[in-house]
Amino acid sequence: MRIVATTRAFALCLVASAAVGYACAPSDSSHLGYKNDAPDPAADGGTAPVVPAGMSDRRIRRLTRDEYASTLKDLLSTQKDYGASIPVDQVVHDFDGNADVLEVDALFADQARQNAEDIAAAFDLNQVGCNASQGVDCAKAFVKSFGARALRRPVTGDEVDRYATLYTSVGTFDAGVRTIVQAMLQSTGFLYRTELGVETKDGFDLTPYEIASELSYLFWRTMPDAELTQHAASGDLAKPEIVAAQVARLLASPRANAMLDAFVDQWLYVGQLGQAQKDAATYPSFNEGVRTDMVGEAHAFFENVARDPQGSLSTLLTATYSYVTPSLAQFYGVQPGQGGGTFARTEMGADRGGILTLGSVLAFEATPIAANPVRRGKLVRVRLLCQDMPPPPPGVAAKIPPLDPKAPNRPKFTQHDADPSCAGCHKLLDPIGFGFERFDGVGRLLPGTIDTTGEIKGSPTSDTTFDGVRDLETKLAASTDVRACFVRQWVRFGLGVSDTESAAGEVTRLAKLFTDGGATIGALLTAMTQAPYIFRRDKETIPSP
């Protein structure tokens, strides 16, 4: 695992800088982010430096832990989770798919070996399709048929020969076939997907199989299905219009929930709600059922907006409805939804609506005993505006004032305004978070008169004042910064690239297409999959071994 970029600590603590006058300069990823992403080559003693791949560079992508596990599920038709023992992926900007850092390290290799041995030992030899009487010819046929799925492409002649040699070295038919499985599930063809292509006059054309994998892992986070594979085999997946038709099919399928859920899990930390501990004495009604339902609500809401032909970034931020279970409706104090499904659509009332008012988001951005405006402000700053906050300077004194869970937060945090050394950074965080004061530490509405005015400062083009989260969301929905940031998060998540200059250029290009397409999520995903990097890569000299 290699580091490309970092950080999330800052807003998790209340920090007051002792360095008087410390100026807080959030970095706009589009200008500075790529610098943070490029480790110092000179420091990389002995091994090759990590130079992040640009958008048009040939590359390979190690399967993420999720992709590895789901690929084995589909390949073997099993429900067993083989990802459990695999080390967790390195996250970059809190997304798990960055191809620059995903590598096979010693622990990964050993756990993949263990899984491969277990799978080989239990492998049903009836699936082989031929038997010992055909000897090595049967083994070769099996390599081609099983390999076509495991490697997500036809097995090359050279590979068939190498697997046949391996088979022969083992001695018996049964053990030989098991050894093929054991080796293939640890092979580079299985553990990585390639974006290498075939050399042409002026570059490299990605193969239809590579395109099929790109689409499949992007939309379903697993190996291509039979239909995609068929289009790869016929070669027509090299045509943008066929890709567009497949993208529409993939997105419409329930299997795309794997991708949509993963995005919202990582983008807004919905997936980490399970780690957010809540004090049972302070929040007795926040039980495990509510917690589970909140995650389900976020998934259902995001899935529905993403699949709605009119579903846009604005819809995400300003929808008046959500999808709740009866018990979650009761927890929120709204009417249960109408219609079928576990999560039914319902109107959320005057104070609630939009993705920032989801219980999962509000409860995660809080402490076990109280709401926290710093965390909530930071969420908007980093995840919606893409402005990474710098870590506090050396020599900070960070005392958290005692928190009364019943009292509003604003007075407790005014110290940040009073102390100029605090104000540098906290003026960028707290005033946004104060707009959330209507919501307690588990996402319930608080009664009574509450000051929910807030302000965005220090953004490129989104500075504004607002009153309450819904007003904030309306203003964020109109912000070009937020639109560009949303695109950037998808580029990070979906394409697995670091914040390089070429990625920044692609964000600009996609943001225009996104806007022109009514800022619908469908328009963004379509634009991403019609881009040049889906089909080809730049010329590159391959060094001799």
Add this chain to the structure above:
Amino acid sequence: MKITRREMGVGLGLAMLFGPMLGNVARERVAFAGPSKTAKRLFLFFTPNGTIPNRYWPQGSGTSFSFAPGSITEPLAAIKSDLVMCKGIDFKGFDNHEPGMHGMLTGDPNAGAFGGASVDQYIAKKLPVASRFRSIELGVLTDPWGAQTQTRMDYAGPGMFMNPQQDPQAAFKRLFGDLVGGGADAGGAVDALAARRKSVLDFLKTDIGSMRSKLGANERRKMDDHLAAIRSVEQSLFPMGGGGSPASCGTPTAPGAADPNAQASFPAIGKAQMDLAVLAMQCNLAPVVSLQWSHTVSPVVFSWLGLTGGHHDLSHAQNDDFVKAERWYAEQFAYVVGQMKQRGLLADSLVVWVKELADSSLHNAVSVPFVMAGNAGGALQTGRLIDFGGASHHKLLASIAQGMGVDASPLGADADGLPGLFT
């Protein structure tokens, strides 16, 4: 469970059973200004989020010091004669959570002191290969935030994490699976499985080379690192240099089932990982073992102690609840040191309890809490509190290397280590 010849031999190679034990492997050392006696093994123990200095440090100095009742380190009183409280060691030029986590063992979050590697990995690479693993990294709830600089302390090189295994059952299977018959043998002979593993490893090396030849210069590092990983696997299965001494292991017992991602499992997972770490050392599976509890900015709620606040929140409040949580960590350290002593491992071990911050509220790195335990093969006289008076923690890292018989010259002026630590 009884270890049979058949089970033990799978993949480990029979030669190792009769091979030299780790301690007898002659070490070729570069001459350096270190102690004449050295430890056979290093055990690093990490707990997060700094401390409350005036409720942490014992009173007194030298061999005359005592733990105040109710203080954070009072649970260490039981092992007082086995440890050295190392006061007055600072991180120079950096502080705070993330830099502390990154720089604690690498020496510096930016430049590094060992070319970007952490001291444990620097040592592991310098030692002759004589055991199944160069090092073993275990974790307790280290993964929920993903792998990133806040959640990792061990580095193979610049920007390259050594990921801890946070699932004790998976760790057990990796370390001891073959020994207790938990391997993948589906009925074939032991030697046949070993042969198959060898064939597959050879196949994978060719496969990696083939992929490498298709890549541009920048992507080749991925195959180089993958090949190094396969070589590590190979060493763990077919160890050169002996590979440890399973006969001294006693009877490995598999940890019970517990969700390694659930905070409620924290004590159970931690206990299982401590026991695994001790067993791995007893079996000479690796000369370097580390155990990482959570990570910096740890949000763990110590609900089993009746606490309600997250550990990081408490660390800023610096209240009695934080003291309770910190005392619990001290109890775990005392437990694991006690286990090592009981199994006769402590005398030739060097154990270090490390932290990434000093004052948890000030976020500073002045007198970061470090505790050493074990006699390091006779080099470390225990039962002391030493105040090093603001020494750079590079001196501590140098001492750790020296205690393991490894030259610390990359640390330059600090390479001689902490004065008066070793005899």
